[in-house]
Amino acid sequence: MRITATTRSPGAALAVLAGAQFTVMLATSIVNVALPQIRDGIGLSDSGTTWVVNAYGLAFGALLLAGGRAADLLGRRRVLLAGLAVLGAASLAAGLATSSPVLIAARALQGLGAAAIAPAALALVMDLFPPGPGRGRALGVWGAVSGAGGAAGVLLGGALTQARGWQWIFFAVAIGTVLVLVGAVISVPRAPVPANATAQAPVTGSGRFDLPGTATVTLALTALVWGLTTARRSGWTDATVLGAFAVTGVLLTAFVLVERRHPNPLLPPHLFRAGRVTVGNALMALLGSVWIALFFFLPLYQQQVLGSGPLVTGLGQLPLAAANMLGSTLAPRISRRIGATATVTAALLTEAAGLLWLSRISAHGSYAADLLGPGILIGLGLSIAFVQLTALSVEGVAPQDAGLAGGLVNTSRQVGGAIGLAVLATLAGTATAHAAVHQPQLEALTAGYRIAFGVCAAVLLATAALAPLLTRRTVTGPSEAGRGPAPQPAADGRH
Template sequence: MKIAATTRNPGGALAALAGAQFTVMLATSIVNVALPQIRDGVGLSDGGTTWVVNAYGLAFGALLLAGGRIADLLGRRRVLLGGLAVFGAASLAAGLSASSTVLIAARAAQGLGAAAIAPAALALVMDLFPPGPGRGRALGVWGAVSGAGGAAGVLLGGVLTQAWGWRWIFFAVALGALLVLAGTALGVPRTPVTGSGRFDLPGTAAVTLALTALVWGLTGARRSGWTDTAVLGAFAVTAVLGAAFLLIERRHPDPLLPPHLFRTGRVTVGNALMALLGSVWIALFFFLPLYQQQVLGSSPLVTGLGQLPLAGANMLGSALAPRISRRIGATATVTGALLTEAAGLLWLSRISAHGSYLADVLGPAVLIGLGLSVAFFQLTALSVEGVGRQDAGLAGGLVNTTRQVGGAIGLAVLATLAGTATTRAGAHQPHLEALTAGYRTAFAISAAVLAATAALALFLVRRTETVPSGAGASPAAQPATGGRH
């Protein structure tokens, strides 16, 4: 049964599903500009302020695999609606919070809802659009809203914080979740439950706790250093739980990550490259607004408006990505996109303490937006290529997990290196010069990571082959994109 054949308005359904992904990505970055106001509003310390960001990312990243598997077993539309309800209620609670404890707990609940939304929505996109150009265009829209959500979060956060105060960033997210919930209920069709078997509770618990310990350790490393006892303890727990997860998966009759999920090779390659892209992506939306505010002296509103060119380039790149992929193939597409983004970050590594938005940020932002959008489209397509319909939710959870975990690792490492560079420069340079030196270091290393990722993609994507028709794949398991590979 092809669900697309029973859907009278696939465009409206895609709009609702893309809106769900946009809202999830919006919540990731919308708080960044407003952190000083949030800190003063609920009485947080400087260390506690980071948990306004980390509580969301921790719950989101740790629970994505579980959310994807539950969507396959219980029904994707049902899980998506439930996730949107939790997400919206948590957003409202965050806006109404009068204490730091309630605010951080609400952010964690937001992450829980997002972990159900993201994989279920991506799986529904795969259901609605069978393999071919239609799916390619749908994934292009998916890439556009995913990348634009990060930039739009900075923009909307700046506008709302300056106009009405920090609470409105959460009220706006709650309103968005409500609208998407209504659109999903009205426009997204019910789909048959395609997953089978038992839920792998031991494996899910092991990998969720392992990811939690990993992200916790990385968060602590940014604050206390890599040799802190608590940080090392968290990494040790991660290693033990990771080993336990592998043992559980080998023995469980219905493992959380079944071996056939990686049969084509494209899923493994796509996720590995997505983790590297994520390590740079999330850090970009952390460091760039800081440079604009702390060094260039931009207000939250001006900082937010400064993200518009990046968001526009992102949407343009996502619209062109399916055509580019069909014309030149997956290998050339992902390699060229990663190199384009690397060029933009290398340009950013030349920022000046006495520069300006037009001279230092605008040009690199356009290049980054174009490269990021095309790379995200192609890596998402690779990460779900060859996956049967019964595992689509899990595949969506996996690719979101690798991006989030890669982002957590990348941000922790880059923040540490940037802080070290700032400290060293501060010994003999003014404060703004020292801050800029740190940001330059972060952008230069990010450019080097993406250049290395492009070289890796050139080798790995070309070596993997698409599952041929009739080789045991289901109809949903055919390539997400056409063209030469």
């Protein structure tokens, strides 16, 4: 990397890059508390309300791979700045929207901007901090900021919705994005790509951008999540739903064929032979399937069942956020003591315990009895698992593929989250509809939420059972050619 004043003192750059990640997470979570107000204010159906979340998550997840590869090919700083500009403009458009199609389209554009920001920013962090304790601490900051962004979104969303109206949740994201954009222009290095990247880069580091692959995988994911979301309303055997799944299969097949023939594939095979990329991403997808759904259902339970207002709902997320930030800070230290695999397993079991506790919520419960304790367990487990799986998923990847690896791990989390939300919303809706036949409305809603939290716990238990696969580390492949021993994340190499 070309040494500049910024790279000699990377603290300011890390602060800005963490701010970029904070903004992405803020845009993800700030709508959750305001969903009932958005639904009533702009005239959305129940399925349309889900798409306010899914439009962002789907565009984010489907385009992260393209964003990561664009960062590697065009320059990480350049792609970061472009992504911030798109996110800011789309957030302003969402706040000004007066119809549901405009709002959902603006949310999709927010996801597009976020898909450029997240992998570029993560790759820049990897560039600024070489393997070792420094990188572990930087990723701990990254995880803490991710948790803080999610919690700040819920709190700020509640406060702004109650005080100024739901439009201001989007205006707040626009303002924050502009501030981060200015900071990035000032503090982020202009030449973050390693000087030897060109010499080491395989065919994926140069050449034509994989537009056919990007298009087919994006359309496939869109068809998949649309089918899952529609199944909630129409049932799993509906012809439209089955047709969406069939289209998904055709497009995924086309994607595989395109990737085999393209000289610069979006997902080069050698990437999956580096480090723990494959297993790390698989576990991150399972974690993501719970993550987004959790922060979708929790505010709904607080508002629709417990009767909390938007501000009180946001304040109720603070203990979870504090636990999340604490866990992110402690994750590298814990991993150095007991190893990465044990850390991930313990974190997933801790989060699963919190979700099992949530699966016992009552229609006549209270925040202190039903949510406080589980929230702390979930915050600790989620943050530690996120930090460690992020580190493991980019371990052993060559510098010229860092953007793509960052895009891949974020894709796994976001696409897993979009699919998880669609499936869990369908299950919860079905359980509520069945319960409503013979139970009052609050009891029926609670029954649906209990099902969702119970399934989330089961997914995490299964994920914890798969965590020992992280011990199988690949050490050879083109991605690591010409390099020394692969870097270890904040895990001290013990498994």
